[in-house]
Amino acid sequence: MTAGSRARPARDSELHPDLVSSDVPETRSVAGLTRPVRVLRDRLGIPHLVAERRVDVYRALGWVMAGDRLWQMDLLRRLGAGRVAEVLGALFLPLDAIARTIGCPAAARKAAEHLEGEVADTLAAFADGVSARIAETPLPPEFELLGYRPEPWTVVDAFLIEYFVGFALAMESLEPKLFLARALGQLGFERGSWLYPRPLPPAAADAERLAAYRGLEPAFFEALTALAPPPAGGSNAWAVAPRRAAGGGALVAGDPHLLHTAPSPWYLVHLVAPDLDVAGAAYVGGPLVQVGRNRRGAWSVTNLTADNADLVVERLHPEDPERYACDPGEWAPLAVREETIAVRGDEPARLVVRATRNGPLLDAVATLTGAVAGVPVALRWKPAIAPGHSAAGWLAVNRSRGLDDVLAAATAFDGAPFESNLVYGDADGHLAHLALGAVPRRRGELGLLPALGWRGEGVWEGIGSLGATPWRVDPPEGAVWTANERTGAADQAAGGDGQPFGEHPARARRLRGALLEGSAHTVEAFARLQVDDLDLAARANLPLLQEALTGWETTDPVEATARELLLAWDGRAAVDSGGAALYYVFFYAEWVPALFPEDRCPGLAHRWRIATWGAESVLHAPRSPWFSDPAARAAAIRTCTARAVARLRTLAGDDPTAWRWGDLHRVRFAHALSFAPRFAAGALPAFPARGSPFSLDQERFGAAEPPFGAVVGAGVRMVTDLADPDHFHITLSTGQSGDPASPHFADQMPYWLAGKLFRVTLDAARVEVETEIILAPASGLV
Numbered sequence: 001m002t003a004g005s006r007a008r009p010a011r012d013s014e015l016h017p018d019l020v021s022s023d024v025p026e027t028r029s030v031a032g033l034t035r036p037v038r039v040l041r042d043r044l045g046i047p048h049l050v051a052e053r054r055v056d057v058y059r060a061l062g063w064v065m066a067g068d069r070l071w072q073m074d075l076l077r078r079l080g081a082g083r084v085a086e087v088l089g090a091l092f093l094p095l096d097a098i099a100r101t102i103g104c105p106a107a108a109r110k111a112a113e114h115l116e117g118e119v120a121d122t123l124a125a126f127a128d129g130v131s132a133r134i135a136e137t138p139l140p141p142e143f144e145l146l147g148y149r150p151e152p153w154t155v156v157d158a159f160l161i162e163y164f165v166g167f168a169l170a171m172e173s174l175e176p177k178l179f180l181a182r183a184l185g186q187l188g189f190e191r192g193s194w195l196y197p198r199p200l201p202p203a204a205a206d207a208e209r210l211a212a213y214r215g216l217e218p219a220f221f222e223a224l225t226a227l228a229p230p231p232a233g234g235s236n237a238w239a240v241a242p243r244r245a246a247g248g249g250a251l252v253a254g255d256p257h258l259l260h261t262a263p264s265p266w267y268l269v270h271l272v273a274p275d276l277d278v279a280g281a282a283y284v285g286g287p288l289v290q291v292g293r294n295r296r297g298a299w300s301v302t303n304l305t306a307d308n309a310d311l312v313v314e315r316l317h318p319e320d321p322e323r324y325a326c327d328p329g330e331w332a333p334l335a336v337r338e339e340t341i342a343v344r345g346d347e348p349a350r351l352v353v354r355a356t357r358n359g360p361l362l363d364a365v366a367t368l369t370g371a372v373a374g375v376p377v378a379l380r381w382k383p384a385i386a387p388g389h390s391a392a393g394w395l396a397v398n399r400s401r402g403l404d405d406v407l408a409a410a411t412a413f414d415g416a417p418f419e420s421n422l423v424y425g426d427a428d429g430h431l432a433h434l435a436l437g438a439v440p441r442r443r444g445e446l447g448l449l450p451a452l453g454w455r456g457e458g459v460w461e462g463i464g465s466l467g468a469t470p471w472r473v474d475p476p477e478g479a480v481w482t483a484n485e486r487t488g489a490a491d492q493a494a495g496g497d498g499q500p501f502g503e504h505p506a507r508a509r510r511l512r513g514a515l516l517e518g519s520a521h522t523v524e525a526f527a528r529l530q531v532d533d534l535d536l537a538a539r540a541n542l543p544l545l546q547e548a549l550t551g552w553e554t555t556d557p558v559e560a561t562a563r564e565l566l567l568a569w570d571g572r573a574a575v576d577s578g579g580a581a582l583y584y585v586f587f588y589a590e591w592v593p594a595l596f597p598e599d600r601c602p603g604l605a606h607r608w609r610i611a612t613w614g615a616e617s618v619l620h621a622p623r624s625p626w627f628s629d630p631a632a633r634a635a636a637i638r639t640c641t642a643r644a645v646a647r648l649r650t651l652a653g654d655d656p657t658a659w660r661w662g663d664l665h666r667v668r669f670a671h672a673l674s675f676a677p678r679f680a681a682g683a684l685p686a687f688p689a690r691g692s693p694f695s696l697d698q699e700r701f702g703a704a705e706p707p708f709g710a711v712v713g714a715g716v717r718m719v720t721d722l723a724d725p726d727h728f729h730i731t732l733s734t735g736q737s738g739d740p741a742s743p744h745f746a747d748q749m750p751y752w753l754a755g756k757l758f759r760v761t762l763d764a765a766r767v768e769v770e771t772e773i774i775l776a777p778a779s780g781l782v
Contacts, residue, residue, distance in 0.1 A: 025771075025772035025773060025774060026771075026772075026773055026774070027773070027774040027775075027776055028773055028774070028775055028776070029775075029776050029777065029778045030059065030060070030063050030129065030132050030775045030776070030777070030778060031128070031132045031135070031778040032059055032125070032128045032129070032132060032777075032778070033056050033059055033060070033775060033776065033777040033778070034053060034055070034056055034777060035051065035052040035053055035056055035777070036051075036052075036774055036775065036776045036777070037049055037050065037051040037056050037057060037059075037060040037774070037775040038050040038051075038764075038772065038773075038774060038775075039060065039064060039772065039773040039774075039775060040764065040767045040769040040771075040772050041769055041770050041771045041772070041773075042760070042767055042768075042769060042770060043770045044268070044735070044736060044744065044747065044748060044758060045068070045735065045736035045737060045742075045743075045744035045747075045770070046268045046269065046270065046736060046760065047061075047064045047269055047270070048270040048272070048279075048764050048767050048769075049061060049064065049269070049270065049271050049272065050272045050273075050764050051271075051272070051273045052273070052274070053273060053274065054122070054273040054274060054275070054276050055121050055122070055125045056125070056273070057271050057272070057273040057276065058122050058125040058126045058129070058271075058287050059125040059126065059128055059129040059132075060129060060775050061126060061129060061269060061271065061287050062125070062126040062127060062128065062129025062130040062131075062132070062133070062153070062287070063129040063130070063132050063133045063775065064129075064269075065129075065130070065267055065269070065282075065284065065285075066129070066130040066133035066134065066153070067133055068267070068736055068737050068738060068744075069263065069267060069284050069737075069738045070130075070133065070134065070139070070140050070143075070150065070738070071140045071142035071143065071738060072261075072263060072265075072284055072738045073130070073153075073157075073161075073284055073285045074150045075672065076160075076161045076164070076265075076284065076285050077157040077160045077161055077285065079095060079099060079160075079161075079164045080099060080104045080105070080108060080157075080159075080160025080161050080162075080163050080164035081099065081104070081105050081108075081160050082095075082096040082097070082098075082099035082100035082104065082105060082339075082341065083096060083341075083342070084096055085341055085342065085343045085344060085349070086341075086342040086343065086344060087146050087148055087344055088146075088344060089343065089344045089345055089346070090343050090344075090345075090346050090349075093341060093343065093349055093368060093369070094223035094365060094368070094369050095223075096341050097223075097341065097349075097351050097364060097365045097368045097369075098167075098220065098223060098365055099164060099167075100339050100341070100351055100353065101220075101351070101353050101360050101362065101364050101365060101379075102167055102360065102379055102381060102384060103360065103381075103384040104160060104163045104164055104167065105160065106384070107159075107163050107383055107384045107387040107417070108156050108159035108160045108162075108163050108387070109156055109159075110387040111159045111163075111387040111388055111389045111415070111417075112154075112155045112156045112159055112389075115155065115391075118392075118395060119389075119391050119392045119395060120155075122287060122391070122395060123155045123158060123287070123391060124155055126158070126286070126287040127152075127153045127154055127155050127157070127158070128153075130152075130153035131152040131153045134149075134150050134151075134152060134153065135152075140738065140739060141678055141679075141739065141741075142673055142679075145673060145676055145678060145679075146673075157285065158285055158286045158287075158391075159389055161283070161284075161285040161286065162286070162389065162390065162416075162417055163383060163417045165283070165417075165418065166383055166416070166417030166418035167381070167383075167417075169303050169305075169418040170308060170309045170381065170418065171221070172233060172303065172305045172501060173305065173306075173307045173308075173309065173500070173501045174221070174309055174311065174379075175221055175607065175610060176501045176609075176610045177310075177311050177448065177449065177450055177501075178216055178218055178221060178311060178377075178450065179218065179221075179603055179604050179607055179610055180192075180195050180196060180604075180610060181213040181216060181311075181449055181450050182213055182214070182216040182218070182601075182602070182603075182604075183195055183596065183600075183601040183604050184200075184204070184210065184213055184449075185209075185210045185211065185212070185213030185214035185215075185216070186213075186214055186600055186601060187600060187601065188210065189204065189205040189210065190625055191625045191626075194614050194617050194618060194624065194625065195596075195604075195610075195611075195613060195614035195617075196448065196613065196614075197500070197501065197502075197613040198448070198500065200448075200449075201445045201446065203445065203446060204446065204449055208452075209449075209452060212313045212375060212450075212452060213313075213450065215313075215374050215375035216313070216374055216375060216377065216450070217366070217371070217372050217373060217374025217375075218602075218603055219362075219363075219365060219366035219369065219371035219372060219373060219374070220362040220365045220366065220377075222371070222603075223365050223369055223371070233257060233303070233305075233484060233503055233609065233698070233700055233712060234257030234484070234503075234507075234698030234699075234700055234712055234713065234714070235254075235255065235256040235257045235301070235302035235303055235482075235483070235484055235714075236253075236254070236255050236257075236302065236481075236482070236483045236507060236511065236530070236696055237252075237253065237254040237255075237256075237300040237301060237302050237421065237422075237423035237481070237482050238252075238253055238254075238423060238479065238480060238481035238482070238511050238515060238526075239251060239252040239253070239298075239423050239424070239425040239431050239479065239480050239481075240425075240431075240478060240479045240515055240518075240521050241425075241429055241431055241474075241478035241479065242429045242723075243478055243519065244478045244479060244515070244518060244519050244520075244521055245520070245521050245522070245721070245723070246520040246521060246522045247522070247721050247723035247724070248723050249427065249429070249721055249722040249723025249724070250298075250425035250426065250427075250429055250430070250431060250722045251425070251521055251522075251523070251526060251719065251720070251721055251722070252293070252298035252299065252300060252423065252424070252425040252718075252719070252720045252722070253300065253526040253527075253529070253530065253717075253718065253719045253720075254291050254299075254300020254301065254302075254423065254717075254718050255300075255530050255714035255716065255717040255718070256290075256291060256300065256301055256302060256303075256714065256715065256716065257698060257700070257712055257713055257714050257715070258712065258715050259711060259712055260667060260668075260669055260710070260711055260712060260713055260715070260733065261669070261672075261715075261734075262669035262670055262671050262674075262682055262684060262734050262740075262745070262746065263284075263671075263732075263734045263735060263736070263737065263738045263745065264715040264716060264732045264733045264734045264735075265283060265284055265715050266281040266282070266283060266284065266291070266715045266716040266732060267281065267282050267283075267284045267736065268280070268281055268282075268716075268730065268732060268736060268760075269281075269282055269289065270760070270762065270764070271289070271398075272764050275399060276294075276398065276399055277294055277295050277762065278292060278293070278294040278398040278399070279292050279293060279294075279728060279760065279762055280292015280293060280718060280728065280730065281716040281718065281730065281732075286391075288390070288391060288394035288395065288398065289394070289398050290394060291716055291718050291730075292718065292720075292728065292730075293720045293722075293728050293762075294398065294399070294400065295427075295725055295762070296400065296401045296402050296426055296427050297400055297401075297402060297403070297406065297424060297425060297426035297427065297722070298424070298425055298426075298718075298720035298722060298728065299397060299406075299422055299423060299424045299425075300422075300423050300718060301420045301421060301422055301423075302420065302421045302423075302482045302483065302484055303418065303419075303420065303421075303484055304418075304419035304420055304421050304435055304436075304437065304466075304484075304489070304490060304499065305419075305484050305486075305499055305501060305502045305503060306419035306435075306437065306439045306466070306490040306494075306498055306499050307439065307440075307447060307448070307490070307494075307497065307498060307499060307500055307501065308381065308382040308383070308418070308419060308437075308438075308439055308440060309379060309380060309381040309382065310358070310379075310380040310440070310442075310447075310450070310451055310458050311377050311378070311379065311380075311450040311451070312356070312358040312359070312377065312378040312379075312380055312450065312451045312452075312453045312457070312458040313375055313376070313377055313450050313451065313452050313453060314356050314358070314361065314375075314376040314377065314378055314453040314454070315376075315453065315454045316376055317331050322334050322336075322354075324356050324376070324453070324454075325453065325454035326356070326357060326453075326454075327456065328454075332356075332357070334354040334355060334356060334361075335354065335355040335356075336352065336353070336354050336355075337352075337353050337355075338350060338351065338352050338353075339351045339353065349368060351364055351368060352364060352367070355378065356378045356453060358378040358379075358380045358451075358453055358458050359378045359379045359380040359381065359384070359385075360378060360379055361376050361377065361378050362377050362378070362379055363376055363377070377450065378453065380458055380460075382438070382439070382440055382463065383417035383418075386415065386438075386463060387415070387417075388414065388415015388416060388417075389415055389416060389417075390412075390413050390415070390416035390417075390436075392409075392412040393409050393410070393412035393413035393416070393436065393467075396408070396409035396412060397409055397422075397424075402426045402427070402428060402430070403424065403426050403428070403430040403432055403473070406422075406424050406426075406432065406434070407432070407434075407470055407473070410434055410436060410466075410467030410468070410470065411465055411467040411468055412467075413436035413437050413466075413467055414437065414438040414463075414465045414466075414467060415438070416436065416437045416438075418437065419435065419436065419437030419438070419439060419466060419490065420435075420436045420437060421433060421434070421435060421436075421482040421484075421487075422434045422435075422436055423480055423481070423482060425720075425722055426722065427722050427725070430473070430474055431472075431473070431474055431475070431478070431479070431480050432470060432472065432473045432474070432480065433471050433472040433473075433480035433481070433482055434466075434467065434470055434471055435466040435467070435471045435487070435489035435490065435493070436466055436467050437466050437467070438463045438464060438465050438466060438493065439463065439464055439466065439490050439493050439494045439498045439499075440460040440462075440463055440464075440494065441460060441461045441462045441463065441464050441493075441494050441495045441496070442458075442459075442460055442461070442494065442496055442497070443457075443459045443460070443461050444457065445496070445497070447494075447496060447497040447498075447500060448497055448500035448501070464492075464493035464494050464495060464498075465493060466489060466490065466493045468493070469492065469493070471487065471489040477516055479512075479515040479516060481508060481511040481512060481515060482508070483503065483505075483507035483508040483510075483511055483696070484502060484503035484507075485502050485503050485504070485505045485507070485508040486499050486502030486505070487499070487502070504537055504612065504693070504694050506535065506536040506537035506540075506694040506695075507536075507694060507695070507696055507698065509536055510532065510534060510536050510695070510696055511529075511696065514529055514532075522721075523719045523721050523729055523757070526719045527717070527719055527729070527755060527756065527757050528755065529696060530696065530697065530714070530717050530719075530755065531690065531691075531696075531697045531755035532695060532696040532697055533572050533573045533574050533690045533691050533692070533695045533696075533697055534571060534572050534573075534695055534696075535571050535572070535573050535580075535692040535693075535694050535695045536571070536694065537612075537616070537693075537694035538571045538573075538580075538583055538587075538692065538694065539570075539571030541587070541616065541619060541620075542566075542569065542571060542583075544619055544620065544637070545566060545583075545586070545637055545641070546566070546567050547634070548633070548634035548635075548637035548638055548641075549563050549566060549567060549637070549638065549641060550567070551634070552638045552641070554642075558645060558649060558654055558655075558656060559642060559645050561655075561656040561657065562582055562641075562645045562648070562656040562659075563641070565578045565579045565582055565656050565657075565659070566579055566582050566583060566586075566641070569582075569583060573661055573665075573690060573691050573692035573695055574661065574690055575660065575661060575662030575688045575689070575690045576660050576661070576662065577660070577661045578656055578657060578658075578659035578660065578661070580661035580692070581648065581652070581659045581660060581661045581663070581664055582641075582644060582645070582648060582656070582659065584661070584664070584665075584692065584706075584708065585644040585647055585648055585664070585705075585706055586640055586641050586644040587615070588608050588701070588704050588705065588708075589644065589647060589704065589705040589706060590640035590641075590643045590644045590647070591615055591619070591636075591637075591640045592605045592608065592611045592612075592615045592704065593605040593704075594636065594639075594640055595611075595614065595615055595618055595626060596611055596614065596615075605704060606703075606704045607704070608693065608701055608704040609693065609700075611704070612693070618633075619633075619637075621633075647706070648706075651663075651664065651706055651707075652664070660688070661688075661690075662688025662689065662690070663688065664706045664707050664708055665688070665689045665691075665699065665701075665707070665708045665709075665710055666686040666687060666688055666689055666707065666709060666710065667686065667687050667689040667699055667709075667710040667713065668684065668685075668686040668687075668709065668710075669684045669733065669734055669746070669749070670682060670683045670684060671683065671738075671740055674740070679740050680740075681740035681741065681745075682740035682745070684734075684746055684749070687753055689710040689713075691710075691713075697713075697714075697755075698712075698713065699712070699713045700712035700713065713733065714733065714752075715732065715733050716730065716731070716732050716733070717730065717731055717752070717757060718730040718757075719757060725762070726761055726762050726763045726766075727759050727760060727761055727762060728759075728760055728762065729757035729758065729759050729760070730757055730758060730760060731748050731751045731752050731756065731757050731758055732748045732752065733748070733749065733752045734746045734748065734749055734752075735747045735748045735749065736748075
């Protein structure tokens with residue numbers, strides 16, 4: 001084959017194209033290397049790094065990752081540091097104010113203070129590699145467009161990213177705490193208690209509490225979600241034992257869901273060095289493979305949706321607002337700190353953060369943006385109180401030789417800024433579903449509600465380790481799974497309510513059924529399951545709709561045809577399904593707002609995930625505070641269906657047989673600077689998206705009414721058959737490069753859209769490379 005030419009990919013199957021091609025190597029010098037490192041890139045641009053020393057492979061990873069994703073990495077660290085407005089302008093001031101108010105920068109610096117041993121060496125080497133790339137020219141074109149040069153990378157920067165992601169994941173509990181409590185205060189206990197996913201204790205009904213909740217304002221959360229919707233929810237991970245796998249080895253699959261971005265937040269890599277041979281997806285900005293495999297095992301993660309933060313309603317002194325009620329009859333001064341936020345093209349902004357013993361008051365964000373602050377609310381967030389990191393745990397998993405090593409590493413995740421489910425399988429056939437991280441041990445029974453600070457609520461009696469007690473190891477059914485649902489692991493560690501707002505159980509039920517009904521699972525079957533569009537939540541609701549609609553007498557032929565669509569719908573959110581289009585418009589654009597109107601429950605109906613709990617409870621109850629009997633409920637269902645039909649006629653025309661779910665539910669990927677001509681190619685066309693809020697292929701809505709833009713989904717999908725020690729199967733939602741001009745910016749997207757995976761080798765000697773680079777010490781080869 002001639003230099004620079006590409007081989008035609010050989011195919012083991014249509015699902016798994018092999019990665020083969022060829023090119024001529026070159027040599028580059030990188031400061032800090034002690035020995036040369038080979039960088040072999042396959043035709044997807046995935047780097048296979050081969051080094052004689054582990055510290056060198058991580059230094060090379062920093063250099064290579066920065067070469068592909070430096071501006072994305074810089075933007076992510078700025079999100080954590082509260083320095084986005086400095087380069088992108090005043091629009092991003094709220095995000096900067098949030099990061100600084102909650103204490104992300106201080107917590108990240110604290111987490112980096114006492115690193116030692118392998119963790120310190122690895123993170124420092126990675127940072128040095130990134131900084132070596134920053135020192136080179138040319139820089140990625142984003143920096144030229146925006147007119148700034150990135151600062152050298154530090155160990156703290158990796159933690160800034162981890163802490164900002166951690167807070168975004170914490171929104172999965174914080175948002176329902178605030179919006180449900182406000183609705184509880186406005187609706188009263190009888191109606192408001194229906195909104196919660198579990199019964200409220202009687203103590204939630206007292207008048208003083210409900211009055212305080214009526215004063216809650218969501219300015220803080222509105223500011224965050226307006227610019228960066230919460231990136232969590234929808235992740236799946238599962239594994240089966242050899243007796244359930246056709247190949248005779250454990251099978252492991254995972255597809256963590258995060259905010260759709262171009263490029264994906266995940267970066268594919270293969271690292272080879274003494275006592276290290278790991279491949280998979282690392283969250284960009286760090287050196288840790290969190291979805292992947294080594295020679296002995298494979299793993300994937302989901303968000304545990306554990307409750308590691310409290311909202312505490314405070315009472316300020318009526319004559320001196322710089323003091324707050326700390327104990328009955330006692331007032332204490334607020335702690336005050338000021339920060340200056342640089343703003344591109346404008347004067348610096350002054351942020352004043354006040355804090356009680358429970359944490360910072362969130363009104364600083366409202367003050368900065370001119371929004372209504374409401375009653376003062378403090379944030380008590382575990383990562384800010386006990387800063388730590390997950391690096392030691394992930395390094396141990398990456399180098400693990402089997403289940404025992406992974407179990408021994410579990411408590412090393414206690415300091416992580418968010419809690420995770422880890423699904424693991426090894427070459428000996430062992431399986432595990434571990435809960436990782438730590439959760440507060442709360443006093444009392446009101447953990448799912450905002451606390452009242454002047455009553456002494458919101459007190460924590462320590463922090464409980466999730467990893468100290470393995471959740472499920474080698475279960476008798478030969479399968480483990482997680483889909484962000486409530487499991488009991490966080491409750492066990494918290495000694496109470498540790499996960500009050502877990503995800504809807506529909507996806508977990510779907511996984512359980514699919515895994516336990518089979519005994520010959522394959523990589524191909526698991527890849528199909530990752531894009532499964534069956535919505536068991538919708539299927540459970542359908543009988544109630546169908547019962548109500550069977551008696552619906554209408555003379556409108558469009559309504560009659562639409563009714564038949566819904567009566568015949570099977571609960572699959574397929575792209576070409578008219579029944580799916582009608583159902584989701586009915587449920588989220590009509591049924592939810594009818595129950596929770598904006599004038600009574602501001603903002604609730606727009607948060608479909610939170611509103612679903614109450615909306616389903618009312619739908620399934622023969623009698624409720626909304627409907628006195630089943631007949632009244634049925635009449636409301638018919639009214640909402642007629643409104644949904646009218647809405648769809650406006651959106652999709654008068655022929656229901658031509659309605660398509662994919663026309664209302666589309667996914668779009670765009671580079672953050674795609675508005676600029678240089679990056680216009682980064683605005684990728686919108687694609688019809690299958691799936692629903694509660695199917696395994698969850699494409700989370702960006703709005704609660706059509707068009708339902710899909711804003712959260714699987715940034716990476718992976719399946720590993722441990723009967724095959726030399727390969728794994730994976731694809732990103734976009735591609736390896738962050739540059740829209742690169743052929744690797746979105747080259748994986750067609751496979752991602754089709755639900756296909758690439759077969760990637762772990763045998764570096766067999767990688768037929770597209771390009772090869774030798775990274776040499778700056779002082780010459782040694």
